[in-house]
Amino acid sequence: MLDKKLKALIYIVLSVFIFTLLLPLYSKAIDEDSVYVWSNNSSALTSTTPDEKNEIENNKNNSGNFLGITSGSAILMDQRTGTVLYEYNPHEQLRPASVTKIMTVLLIMEALDNGVITLDDAVPCSEKASSMGGSQIWLDTTETLTVHEMLKAICVVSANDCAMAMAEYIAGSEELFVEQMNKKAKELGMNDTCFKNCHGIDEDGHLTSSYDIALMSRELMTKHPKITEYTTIWMDSLRNGESELVNTNKLIRNYEGATGLKTGSTSIALFNLSATATRNNLSLIAVIMKGETSAIRFSEAQKLLDYGFSNFEYVDCSKKDDVVRTINVDKGINSTVDAILESDSGCLIPKGKSKTISTNIVLDDTVSAPVISGQKLGEVVYSIDNEEISRVNIVAKQDVKKLNLVNMSVRTIENWFTLLR
Numbered sequence: 001m002l003d004k005k006l007k008a009l010i011y012i013v014l015s016v017f018i019f020t021l022l023l024p025l026y027s028k029a030i031d032e033d034s035v036y037v038w039s040n041n042s043s044a045l046t047s048t049t050p051d052e053k054n055e056i057e058n059n060k061n062n063s064g065n066f067l068g069i070t071s072g073s074a075i076l077m078d079q080r081t082g083t084v085l086y087e088y089n090p091h092e093q094l095r096p097a098s099v100t101k102i103m104t105v106l107l108i109m110e111a112l113d114n115g116v117i118t119l120d121d122a123v124p125c126s127e128k129a130s131s132m133g134g135s136q137i138w139l140d141t142t143e144t145l146t147v148h149e150m151l152k153a154i155c156v157v158s159a160n161d162c163a164m165a166m167a168e169y170i171a172g173s174e175e176l177f178v179e180q181m182n183k184k185a186k187e188l189g190m191n192d193t194c195f196k197n198c199h200g201i202d203e204d205g206h207l208t209s210s211y212d213i214a215l216m217s218r219e220l221m222t223k224h225p226k227i228t229e230y231t232t233i234w235m236d237s238l239r240n241g242e243s244e245l246v247n248t249n250k251l252i253r254n255y256e257g258a259t260g261l262k263t264g265s266t267s268i269a270l271f272n273l274s275a276t277a278t279r280n281n282l283s284l285i286a287v288i289m290k291g292e293t294s295a296i297r298f299s300e301a302q303k304l305l306d307y308g309f310s311n312f313e314y315v316d317c318s319k320k321d322d323v324v325r326t327i328n329v330d331k332g333i334n335s336t337v338d339a340i341l342e343s344d345s346g347c348l349i350p351k352g353k354s355k356t357i358s359t360n361i362v363l364d365d366t367v368s369a370p371v372i373s374g375q376k377l378g379e380v381v382y383s384i385d386n387e388e389i390s391r392v393n394i395v396a397k398q399d400v401k402k403l404n405l406v407n408m409s410v411r412t413i414e415n416w417f418t419l420l421r
Contacts, residue, residue, distance in 0.1 A: 064088075067307060069300055072270070072290030073210040076304040078312070078348050079218055079276065079283035085308050090211040093192050094289045097264030098135065098158045099272045100200030100208075102216050103181045104167065105154060105262075109224040111170050112147070119148040121169075128174070129164040134201055136161040137243055149238055155230035156245045158263065160199040167198040174198055188215050202266050210287040217261055217274045217285045231260030231276075250298055251275050255305070259283075265294065275301040277309075281316070282348075284308040315354045317345040317382050317390055321397075324380065325363060329400045332369030338397035339363060339377050345392035349384060358383050363394055371400040 065088045073094060076086040084090070111117045123146065125139040137153050139145070139161040145153070150166050153159035167177035174197065181195040192209035200206070220227055234253050236245045247253070248263040257279040264272040271291035275298075277284055286304035291297035322341045329337050349357070363378030378394040 067303055069288075069303075070292065070296060071288045071300055073287075074289070074300065074304060075210040075214050075285075075287045076308050077214040077218060077285045077287075078308075078314070079221055079278075079285050080314060080346070081348050082215075082218060083348050084211075084214075085284075085312060086304060087211070091192050091209045092289075093207040093209055094272075095202055095206060095266065095269035096200055096208045096213065096289070097202070097266045097269040097272050098160075098200040099213055099262050099264035099274055100195065100198070100206070101154055101158060101163055101264075102213065102220055102262050102274060103184065103195065104163050104177075104198045105151070105227065106216060106220045106224070107170065107177070107180055107184060108147070108151060108154075108166055109220065109227060113224070117147055117170065119146060119151075121147045123147060123150055123165050123169045125161065125165050126168055129161045129168065132160040132164050132199065132201075134160045134199070135248075137238065137245075139165060145238070151230050152233065152236060152245065153238060155227070155260075155262075156233050156236060156247050158248050160201065163199045185212070185216070188212075188219055190215050200264055200266075200269075202268050210289045213272075213274050213287045213289070214285050217276060217287070221259070221261070221276055221283070221285070228259045231262075232258070249273070249275070251277070251302065255302060261285075263297075265297075271297040273297045273301050275305060277305050279309050280313065282309065282312065282314045311351055312348055313351045313354065314348050315346055315357065317347060317357070317359075318380065318392060320344045323397070324361060324378075324394050327363065327377070328366040329371060330366050330368045331403050332371065332400040333403050334400045337367065337371050337400050339394045340397045341380065342374075342376075342393040342395045345380070345382070345390050347382060347390040349389060353384055356384050357389070361394075367396075369400050369402040371396045371398075373397065373399050 067086065069088045073089040073092045075084060075090045077084050112119065122144040124144050125141050127141060130139050130141050135158045137157065137159045150162045153162040164174060167174045171177035171180055177198055178195050181198065185193045185195065190208065190212035193212045194205055194207055196203040196206035232252055234247050237243055238245065249260065251258045255277060257277040258275070259278055260276045261274045269290065271294050273288045275286045284305055286301045288297045288301045291300060318341050320341055320343050324339045324341060326336050327339050329335055360381045360383065361378065362381065367377060373396055375396045376393050377396055380392050380394060381388055382390040
């Protein structure tokens with residue numbers, strides 16, 4: 001009897017010991033965005049030794065990582081101009097996890113703009129979509145959601161089932177949709193990227209870089225600004241309030257000016273984030289890949305954004321259609337033409353330098369007829385310390401026909417009638 005009790009006690013102690021060892025590994029595989037998928041090529045997660053930590057720190061210092069980013073890769077990009085303000089291993093190919101869905105959402109928004117789908121379309125759920133796993137809203141094959149509701153679920157809670165349902169609805173199958181994803185990536189110059197799926201669950205060969213994530217984030221935010229109606233939602237619900245939604249991007253609630261964009265993590269990819277924010281006319285994109293913890297990805301993204309907002313500003317130099325000058329027209333039926341700016345003009349500059357911007361207008365006093373509306377007449381060049389920062393064309397506001405015998409006669413007759421009134 002005593003032997004049985006002793007054996008039972010030993011069994012309990014061993015069970016508790018093994019459970020204690022396995023619990024951290026199990027916890028690390030659970031994430032709010034995605035689910036771990038085993039791969040034959042996957043390597044085990046190991047802790048970092050003191051020597052390895054020193055080597056990492058030395059590599060950071062040697063690579064210009066003056067912000068001390070501990071994640072595997074990072075980049076800070078100006079949303080408007082695409083200027084890179086900070087980078088660390090920007091082209092290292094890594095697993096994006098659910099940040100993949102930025103491309104999925106981009107293609108959804110393009111389909112909306114092109115009239116292929118509408119926000120009110122009812123989207124069905126296939127068996128494949130309903131069995132996705134990971135972060136989801138548990139779509140059922142008997143229900144449909146509108147495109148509007150699908151977008152909300154994808155942007156707020158990173159719903160894998162909704163991403164799959166939308167991919168199948170737009171392209172007919174996930175495989176065809178992924179072809180569209182890779183085609184768009186190529187168009188955007190995302191040379192570090194190969195998509196294998198539309199949701200980001202780990203799959204061999206499904207890779208991208210922080211630079212490429214910044215490129216597709218910029219495309220989405222600049223070409224489809226209405227997406228912020230979804231990406232800035234902190235809490236919402238679906239199914240008449242039965243399904244609660246809380247944004248996986250904590251910066252939406254905690255960071256001033258946050259506009260999006262997408263989180264992602266798995267036990268292999270670790271913690272990724274594309275964070276966008278706007279303050280005082282400056283819009284930035286901060287991308288973090290392979291952060292060791294969720295807290296690290298948010299703090300390091302915030303560090304990048306803080307650096308950008310503290311050190312740079314975007315200045316509007318001029319507005320489209322502003323009249324630069326009225327110039328004379330030689331041999332035209334009208335003697336003058338308004339010279340206007342062809343487009344808005346602005347520039348990204350170091351903070352505090354706006355008062356040092358100089359303007360140089362290159363424009364002749366006279367132009368010969370005929371003049372065509374939109375014809376280039378000159379340029380305005382903006383500089384700081386003799387370094388050009390922006391340039392915009394000066395164009396003709398209206399047509400001015402060349403004076404000839406016919407229109408000269410018509411003009412003379414019109415003048416006579418004016419005098420006789």
